[in-house]
Amino acid sequence: MQLAHCMMLRLSHGERLSGLGSEMPGDALPMSSAVPFSAAYRPLAGLFDEMFLEDGRARPGCEPIAQAIRSSPDLAVLQAMAERMLLRTGVTFNVYGERAGTERIFPFDVIPRIIDAATWQTLEAGLIQRVKALNAFVADVYGEGHILKDCVVPRDLILGSPQYRRGAIGLRPPHGVFITVAGIDLVRGADGRFRVLEDNVRTPSGVSYVIENRLMLTRLMPELLRECRVRSVEHYPADLLESLTELAPEGVERPTIALLTPGPYNSAFFEHVFLSQRMGVELVEGRDLVCIDHKLYMKTVHKLKQVHVLYRRIDDDFLDPVVFRPDSLLGVPGLTAAMHADSVAVANGIGTGIADDKAVFAYTPQMICYYLGEQPILPIVETFLLRDPEVRSKILRDLDRYVVKPTGASGGYGVVIGPRASDRELAEARERIESNPSGFVAQPMVKLSTHPTLITDEKGAPTPVPRHVDLRPFVLTGARPRVLAGGLTRVALREGSLIVNSSQGGGSKDTWVLDGPC
């Protein structure tokens, strides 16, 4: 009898490197008998393809990789191996709305996404500039409020935002850093230019996939990785730890750091485990913590141990029932007072959501000029505030050409894509907008760039086809900024789909930032 015969059983944690022996590349893998990759692959007309020009030639800089992939062992075999490894290592996320404890694999595509050194250099500078300005903005709106007094950003937009936290006023985090971890979503339109689609500066997730994806390709394509001189991503946890350490209250030389999770049922619990493990810090829940005399402690078996820096992955509203939602059991009563007492630093700080409010987003280029006196290096996707009656009537006339987003939500929830929406969906969106105009923004639909992605065709053969991708790089800020080379490339696996969110049928790719000219 077999109790364990179903493949589903492998949906679990348990990294078994030893068990992979015979499946590792280099062993007798079947060589590709299919048509060469680049011949089979056709970029879509009118879109920017990340790897190939319209005539089928690889983009400058991408030739070696296209060539290497072409001549490498069958991609399908690598893909199958990647999927097996994923199931074993248990890189999973929880899905809301499904049975408690449901863990899913985040689909992975074996063909890496390439960013050449020069492009990355610009991106990196643009990201640092952007996060610097966002940090200055958050510190300003919870401090003196200069940008509001100078009417660069309308005050009512800030004070009326559901993300504005009056409880954060007067808090002065070390180095003025509110946003320690930022995930900036970038897209590339038909012109090939990177634009910012949205910022994620509350508790952005996804970085664990970046590291796991790389680990996978290190095993599957070690030679190619080395040959292309791809920049490493594995130091991210160390960088995060360093950034957090730099936020320690004055006079604390060896701070105790902890990562606060809502618990095993959170969709990103895997990442919380992953990061705390890699950083070597304690993974805590609210009930592990207690504030005594305005200091934060964790309850260990033998004693209370003071915590100096808390990397929290729970929302503001649940952080401290004294100041925020009084019914919250996830947080720590008295934490805000401890922050006022400067005995503990919390990253990201309270109220950072004001900087990724989708209406405030429209003003980010002005923020960069205002705080840094510089022109934005990275443009943003044009964003219209529907609270402006003139703008609103113009957009509502052509609603089917725009993407409408609720200002307060994240994760792709509540987004209506005009060109793909039914008449009924458009009518409903129109109604929602008219009843609460300031709750929505509109952006023109960006025709996201495509990237070769391995999809099983109707004959059951995995074939590289163009699929839409975006990019979420991660920017850390402690005493100084640190950017993870590359970031999370998300790919919409369904044909024609523009939604890359993991909760809605998205997958991911490893992102290769090349260290020099190929």
Next chain:
Amino acid sequence: MLRRVASHLFWTARNLERAEWRARLADVNYHLLVESPAASSDGWLPLLAITGERAEFSARYPAADEQSVLEFFTIDEKNPSSIRSCIGLARENCRALRNHISSEMWFEVNTLYLDAQRWSAATFHEYGVYEFFFELRERFYRIAGVVRNTMPRELGYDFLTVGRTLEAAENVSRLLDVKYHFLLPRPNDVGSPLDLSQWAAVLRSASALEAYIGTYGNAIRIDKVVEFLLFDETFPRAARFCIDRLEAALERIAAGGGEGESVPGARMLASRLRSGSASAVLGGGLHEYLLGVQEDCARISDEMFARYLRFE
């Protein structure tokens, strides 16, 4: 180590031990009934007496037949102590522990959990009761092996030990208590084949038959069974062996915190078992003695919670 983490470790071990123990109890009872069909009419009742679940069982099942008891005992999700429930609890505790246990341990526990999710009443028919429990036992041995071979001997391991040994000592004590009560009141049976097979079954429930024979020879005598299961210091399922390990683990935990004395209940019970003998406890009333052991176990649990695991 966080109190919550220690607590999860304790409950993981305790629930795994309970699940394993129940699997063995059910298995042995099944065999006993196969061998002596005469007793099968109410042959499943003693099983429920051992675990103290008779009332809960009869509230939801009309008859104590084999299928009903096995279902209640093994797969019934409404029964918080069914094997499936115990595995579920162990898995929930492990889930929050992924930083603190080996990935191998998580893999084994999670795999067992996922399998248990697919158990149904039909499972016994499909595989046969014997096959089912045989396989299940293997799984528990595998988990035990993984724990032993992948977990560093640190504080966390001590809490695993405390949970496991406390559960095991309580279980063996309850087994003896109930069996003694059921088997002795019929003087005619003493020395009869039925009686012997019953006591052999008691030993087998603790996987102790072979070890017993190795120590005392083929003759199964009640006083020797009591001596072996309660006071043997070499057999891993004997109460004394368990409590010795428990005491040592609690002493290491106390020393780690610079505490002068470990939890007092553990020292008391350990010394009580070290100085006990079957002849003395049978003379003075086995039931009272075992009650004392169970009370001590409960006290240890309380004291340990107050000292190391309580959150508030």
Next chain:
Amino acid sequence: MRFRVRHVTRFSYQEPAYESHNELRLKPRESPHQHTLAFQLEVTPPAAIIEYKDAFGNHVHAVSVHEAHRELEVSAYSLVERTEPPTLEGLTHPFGEFLQGDSMRAQEEYDFLSASRYVPFSDPLKKLFWMVHPRMEEPVAEYTRRVVAWVRDQFSYEPGTTNVHSDVNDILSTGAGVCQDFAHLTLGILRLAGVPARYVSGYLAPRGRTRPLGAQASHAWIEALLPEAGWTGFDPTHGCLTTDHHLRLAVGRDYGDVPPLRGVYRSPGTNYTMGVMLDVGESGDFDADPQDPGATQQ
């Protein structure tokens, strides 16, 4: 005029409480007409206390008591210098002219012109507003005074009809309430009219020798931002301007921003009683031996 305030709040818990965290807003804030000469806070059991300012510039004391306790007593002592506030005389800025600055004020005074938790812009409130809407030639100060007096006349003061969590809709449906409700209602009307208005918590010092008992000296009123005059106090419960006996503690959008005491604690039990003893009097005329806090079952 100088006032002494002694404000004692005592919680008695049926089962011991522990991990108690509270935010206090008991230290009077400064204004051109009111200065805090001395302030002292005592908490038993002994507690760790830190002070900071909140979003509206109020003094906040964060108080943390970790050990188990059956009673928590918070005593705030203030010595306050209060001068007679100016009258509305000479304030003639007409509403029509005032409205020209409306969009600028909507930005600058956003918090005090918007709906808030206890002051939602509900349909009943809007209807009420139309019954007392401003006339274009009417001075803003005069309009504000008219609203305050009108609210006093339309609604009756009846303790017990509403509770501490009632919003404007509650007083609108019952037609009666206490100072907090009168204040919320007035805020709603003024905000709908475009006059920035904020909630004030404080004390009303008794005149002469009558001295209120229990929490009766605790009071709430409003301030309106008037052209030419700045923030000006009105007391809707009495239908008039504030006087030199209105002692301000804190200001906010509504009651939710300024409760004198707010916090959480852990306890195996849920029952507690809260008693408040308030003694407000002119300086030098102060009981040496205060009465026991009166107990009210929560």
